[in-house]
Amino acid sequence: MTDAPGGQGCDGYLPVLRRGVTFDLVYSQALDQRDAQPDEAVNAAFEARVAAEEKIEANDWMPEAYRKTLIRQISQHAHSEIIGMQPEGNWITRAPSLRRKAILLAKVQDEAGHGLYLYAAAETLGVSREELVDQLLQGTAKYSSIFNYPTLTWADMGAIGWLVDGAAIMNQIPLCRCSYGPYARAMVRICKEESFHQRQGFEIMVTLSRGTDAQKAMAQDALDRWWWPSLMMFGPHDSESTHSDTSMRWKIKRFSNDELRQKFVDVTVPQADFLGLTVPDPDLRYDETTGHYAFGEPDWSEFKAVLRGEGPCNAQRLAHRRRAHDDGAWVREAAEAHAAKKSR
Amino acid sequence: MSTENWPLWEVFLRSRNGLHHQHVGSVHAVDPEMAVANARDVYTRRGEGVSIWVVPSAAIVASDPADKGELFEPALDKIYRHPTFYEIPDGVANI
Numbered sequence: 001m002t003d004a005p006g007g008q009g010c011d012g013y014l015p016v017l018r019r020g021v022t023f024d025l026v027y028s029q030a031l032d033q034r035d036a037q038p039d040e041a042v043n044a045a046f047e048a049r050v051a052a053e054e055k056i057e058a059n060d061w062m063p064e065a066y067r068k069t070l071i072r073q074i075s076q077h078a079h080s081e082i083i084g085m086q087p088e089g090n091w092i093t094r095a096p097s098l099r100r101k102a103i104l105l106a107k108v109q110d111e112a113g114h115g116l117y118l119y120a121a122a123e124t125l126g127v128s129r130e131e132l133v134d135q136l137l138q139g140t141a142k143y144s145s146i147f148n149y150p151t152l153t154w155a156d157m158g159a160i161g162w163l164v165d166g167a168a169i170m171n172q173i174p175l176c177r178c179s180y181g182p183y184a185r186a187m188v189r190i191c192k193e194e195s196f197h198q199r200q201g202f203e204i205m206v207t208l209s210r211g212t213d214a215q216k217a218m219a220q221d222a223l224d225r226w227w228w229p230s231l232m233m234f235g236p237h238d239s240e241s242t243h244s245d246t247s248m249r250w251k252i253k254r255f256s257n258d259e260l261r262q263k264f265v266d267v268t269v270p271q272a273d274f275l276g277l278t279v280p281d282p283d284l285r286y287d288e289t290t291g292h293y294a295f296g297e298p299d300w301s302e303f304k305a306v307l308r309g310e311g312p313c314n315a316q317r318l319a320h321r322r323r324a325h326d327d328g329a330w331v332r333e334a335a336e337a338h339a340a341k342k343s344r
Numbered sequence: 345m346s347t348e349n350w351p352l353w354e355v356f357l358r359s360r361n362g363l364h365h366q367h368v369g370s371v372h373a374v375d376p377e378m379a380v381a382n383a384r385d386v387y388t389r390r391g392e393g394v395s396i397w398v399v400p401s402a403a404i405v406a407s408d409p410a411d412k413g414e415l416f417e418p419a420l421d422k423i424y425r426h427p428t429f430y431e432i433p434d435g436v437a438n439i
Contacts, residue, residue, distance in 0.1 A: 055362035057395070103424045110425075166439075185364050199430035202439055267438040274436050 078118035079143035148311030155222035161201015174254035357393035
């Protein structure tokens with residue numbers, strides 16, 4: 001051990017460093033802080049940090065509403081990844097070749113991994129994994145409405161990768177710059193992996209659209225069914241979006257729902273043209289003056305119905321998740337029994 | 345003078361706001377506070393960090409480098425996990 005600065009020895013040394021320095025165990029503060037009354041100055045300092053593009057970390061002070069918003073958003077995102085394994089998992093055993101099967105399996109594995117990165121990010125905010133999983137199993141937590149649609153043909157694997165993952169990437173890239181550090185870093189990892197998902201989907205669409213008439217028709221049918229639900233993934237119109245303003249100020253959100261939806265349409269329509277497929281929207285046209293595509297209204301009553309639990313697969317998705325959870329109970333019990341035996 | 349070895353702590357630094365902590369080395373210290381103090385002095389003399397984590401070295405569980413072949417082999421032949429595996433035809437943008 002070397003001498004402490006100023007030759008004071010250890011006794012004089014530690015208090016110097018302690019001044020203004022906290023030694024909290026990382027993540028423990030999330031729980032302690034809940035009872036604390038928000039102080040005006042502390043709150044103003046937080047807002048200033050966010051405005052200056054500083055990242056907020058797990059043991060930094062944050063307003064309770066910021067914490068709640070993030071827990072809700074990150075856990076919904078995690079649930080979406082977990083439930084999102086089902087529509088594609090449906091086709092693993094029926095993939096048309098070993099190559100496609102290995103790819104699809106790898107993609108579904110990635111979704112599970114993404115769910116886990118996100119649950120871990122949410123847990124840094126002081127919520128437990130068990131609580132979050134319970135909310136999903138009880139049906140009180142939301143997840144992306146898109147996963148409540150059925151996957152009827154192999155072409156749906158193409159359309160999901162191309163459109164659903166394409167829309168997800170559009171949503172997720174700005175989240176890499178989210179003000180909450182652990183979420184932003186999880187998103188960087190996810191976005192890197194997501195690129196393969198979209199490409200494998202587009203490759204399926206290219207193959208089908210260059211195939212027989214029946215294959216081309218299958219690709220068109222998948223586009224017809226997935227186009228509108230994909231546009232709904234960006235959420236309601238800005239004017240109807242309840243959490244938008246605060247989320248924008250807190251830099252959890254960077255672009256509005258309508259901005260991202262427009263961006264998605266602008267990028268995706270030329271890709272559909274390349275495939276020789278028709279986007280199922282009679283109002284779709286390129287507007288020379290704005291440089292953007294004008295497009296029709298999604299059926300918002302359908303969107304709301306799916307969110308209320310009345311989509312074609314809501315009940316099936318949840319029942320399957322509960323069954324998988326229950327079927328896995330013996331594995332969790334065995335792991336705990338094994339650990340207990342080893343520690344004896 | 346005590347002859348007992350002081351516990352070893354692994355040091356992780358966040359080099360810039362927003363980045364994750366990265367392992368930089370270790371220090372000896374009698375308790376967590378001293379570990380942070382020593383880590384500051386040893387590893388951040390040139391402003392290398394904005395945040396320090398210290399973890400008791402004894403708490404680190406590591407894989408055995410001798411097992412790295414079989415441990416990581418399953419990932420090696422799955423080249424289709426990389427976006428570059430897929431050929432995107434000319435004329436298709438933004439994918």
